[in-house]
Amino acid sequence: MNIQLEIEQRIQEIxxxxxxxxxxxxxxxxxxxxxxxxxxxxxxxxLRPMLMFETYRLFGGSGRIIEPFAxxxxxxxxxxxVHDDLPAMDNDEYRRGKKTTHAVYGEAMGILxxxxxxxxxxxxxxxxxxxxxGTKTAxxxxxxxxxxxxxxxxxxxxxxxxxxEGCDISKEKLDFIYRLKTGALIESAMVxxxxxxxxxxxxxxxxxxxxxxxxxxxxxxxxxxxxxSSLAVLGKPVGSDRKNKKSTYxxxxxxxxxxQEVKRLFAEAMEELDSLSLDHPFLSELLRYxxxxxx
Amino acid sequence: MNIQLEIEQRIQEIxxxxxxxxxxxxxxxxxxxxxxxxxxxxxxxxLRPMLMFETYRLFGGSGRIIEPFAxxxxxxxxxxxVHDDLPAMDNDEYRRGKKTTHAVYGEAMGILxxxxxxxxxxxxxxxxxxxxxGTKTAxxxxxxxxxxxxxxxxxxxxxxxxxxEGCDISKEKLDFIYRLKTGALIESAMVxxxxxxxxxxxxxxxxxxxxxxxxxxxxxxxxxxxxxSSLAVLGKPVGSDRKNKKSTYxxxxxxxxxxQEVKRLFAEAMEELDSLSLDHPFLSELLRYxxxxxx
Numbered sequence: 001m002n003i004q005l006e007i008e009q010r011i012q013e014i015x016x017x018x019x020x021x022x023x024x025x026x027x028x029x030x031x032x033x034x035x036x037x038x039x040x041x042x043x044x045x046x047l048r049p050m051l052m053f054e055t056y057r058l059f060g061g062s063g064r065i066i067e068p069f070a071x072x073x074x075x076x077x078x079x080x081x082v083h084d085d086l087p088a089m090d091n092d093e094y095r096r097g098k099k100t101t102h103a104v105y106g107e108a109m110g111i112l113x114x115x116x117x118x119x120x121x122x123x124x125x126x127x128x129x130x131x132x133x134g135t136k137t138a139x140x141x142x143x144x145x146x147x148x149x150x151x152x153x154x155x156x157x158x159x160x161x162x163x164x165e166g167c168d169i170s171k172e173k174l175d176f177i178y179r180l181k182t183g184a185l186i187e188s189a190m191v192x193x194x195x196x197x198x199x200x201x202x203x204x205x206x207x208x209x210x211x212x213x214x215x216x217x218x219x220x221x222x223x224x225x226x227x228x229s230s231l232a233v234l235g236k237p238v239g240s241d242r243k244n245k246k247s248t249y250x251x252x253x254x255x256x257x258x259x260q261e262v263k264r265l266f267a268e269a270m271e272e273l274d275s276l277s278l279d280h281p282f283l284s285e286l287l288r289y290x291x292x293x294x295x
Numbered sequence: 296m297n298i299q300l301e302i303e304q305r306i307q308e309i310x311x312x313x314x315x316x317x318x319x320x321x322x323x324x325x326x327x328x329x330x331x332x333x334x335x336x337x338x339x340x341x342l343r344p345m346l347m348f349e350t351y352r353l354f355g356g357s358g359r360i361i362e363p364f365a366x367x368x369x370x371x372x373x374x375x376x377v378h379d380d381l382p383a384m385d386n387d388e389y390r391r392g393k394k395t396t397h398a399v400y401g402e403a404m405g406i407l408x409x410x411x412x413x414x415x416x417x418x419x420x421x422x423x424x425x426x427x428x429g430t431k432t433a434x435x436x437x438x439x440x441x442x443x444x445x446x447x448x449x450x451x452x453x454x455x456x457x458x459x460e461g462c463d464i465s466k467e468k469l470d471f472i473y474r475l476k477t478g479a480l481i482e483s484a485m486v487x488x489x490x491x492x493x494x495x496x497x498x499x500x501x502x503x504x505x506x507x508x509x510x511x512x513x514x515x516x517x518x519x520x521x522x523x524s525s526l527a528v529l530g531k532p533v534g535s536d537r538k539n540k541k542s543t544y545x546x547x548x549x550x551x552x553x554x555q556e557v558k559r560l561f562a563e564a565m566e567e568l569d570s571l572s573l574d575h576p577f578l579s580e581l582l583r584y585x586x587x588x589x590x
Binding site: 023027028029031032033036079080083086087088089107108109110111112114115116118119120122123126127129130139140142143146147149150151152155156157158159160162163173176177180 | 318322323324326327328331374375378381382383384402403404405406407408409410411413414415417418421422424425434435437438441442444445446447450451452453454455457458468471472475
């Protein structure tokens with residue numbers, strides 16, 4: 001399996017789904033619609049929809065009900081980046097080698113485009129509530145999405161992260177931040193895939209545990225790259241965590257131990273997924289690739 | 296009927312519902328939870344939940360399924376104010392006589408508290424999707440809420456409003472801004488009340504038309520008060536539209552004609568509601584009071 005080629009192909013499939021759900025750039029509110037599409041289509045690994053699709057397939061899912069949720073989770077991820085990049089937050093001018101949304105459209109439009117994207121994610125996912133196939137599971141998936149994206153999930157993690165800048169924090173608090181800020185949405189992606197494919201309750205729990213470890217490993221790898229990579233490879237300035245005095249695993253335990261932590265978490269996640277006794281060659285390769293990635 | 300007393304009582308009932316759904320201020324993310332509750336509980340007319348409840352009662356609704364939606368719409372209204380007040384937007388330090396959220400908690404937390412509130416609105420409304428009574432109508436109500444709050448509703452109106460500051464705009468564009476920025480959420484409130492109470496399709500349409508006119512009248516009255524009231528009465532600085540070079544009905548056609556417009560729209564809205572042949576003494580009085588209010 002040429003994993004890079006396979007991932008590239010799946011990214012293209014996901015972007016086709018995204019484009020289907022993104023708004024048309026027309027009417028008086030054309031600028032914000034452009035800003036929304038600019039933000040979402042500025043690239044990215046499409047990790048969350050990819051994990052959602054693959055978990056869906058893992059449990060034998062083959063319908064279209066997954067599509068609005070896959071688009072919605074990428075919109076939620078994107079809005080969080082748009083707001084994260086704002087001058088009052090991380091104040092980043094570049095992301096993935098491109099100008100950030102507020103750098104192109106101005107600060108007010110950056111705030112509103114983020115708001116519009118978050119809301120549009122729920123408009124998009126709500127479409128599944130009216131689809132024939134499984135409105136009951138769609139309702140459950142909807143509740144998971146909203147919970148993991150909010151103050152008990154991603155946003156909660158972001159706020160503690162922002163408050164902790166420049167402070168010495170406990171390992172427990174650092175774990176909390178990682179688990180919520182990055183982990184929650186990845187858990188949401190994989191559990192929604194499982195739920196929509198009709199996975200049993202205990203299988204959903206196994207997926208959630210595996211996803212939690214994957215999210216944590218992914219975020220630690222992100223921190224490692226922030227220290228060791230370059231603007232050319234990463235498409236964004238490196239060393240920004242250090243600049244913003246962020247508490248990271250790397251700052252806490254050094255690059256080497258952080259790298260070991262990534263390996264350990266990956267192995268544990270694989271063990272969880274193996275316990276399902278399902279065939280997942282691509283998902284395994286994908287996870288191995290993502291967690292050991294160099295950009 | 297002592298309308299002020301009646302409204303006061305209903306505000307208390309609505310605030311009891313709100314408090315039931317607002318989050319507990321505990322855990323690592325305590326600050327953002329406090330900021331969310333501070334924003335929602337800083338007062339206000341509770342117009343949107345009040346209209347939702349009254350329209351629900353108008354069509355004979357008497358269950359609890361309305362409650363999460365009533366709480367959700369007030370959260371959405373509140374998040375929009377929190378973001379509107381940010382330095383990059385209207386840059387307001389006071390609202391309803393109290394410090395705005397970013398003025399108390401800082402700009403980054405203001406952005407995140409708004410995001411958290413918007414998301415929490417959907418978490419709250421999603422609760423209705425799992426309630427016994429009418430999951431089908433709840434799904435429909437959910438779709439209406441998300442659509443009217445987003446880029447084809449409130450946020451869309453806000454963006455065109457922001458872009459039009461300091462510009463001469465057409466009456467058509469001004470109508471568009473008002474219809475979306477204020478009208479959409481008021482339409483959403485009343486139509487959701489009707490839908491959840493089991494109103495027929497054509498009755499929902501009538502309510503939507505009436506609500507559109509009410510929203511427009513309400514916003515024009517807001518502009519009039521921004522010109523003619525005082526900080527002491529209004530609880531926020533007056534003349535801010537003029538300061539921010541906003542295009543308003545008052546700027547477009549003068550105070551007197553704007554006042555006539557409010558009266559005409561109110562009369563037309565009443566005509567629509569009367570055509571339903573339902574009993575609505577309180578709703579009529581409430582609308583008369585709100586549209587002719589002095590603060």
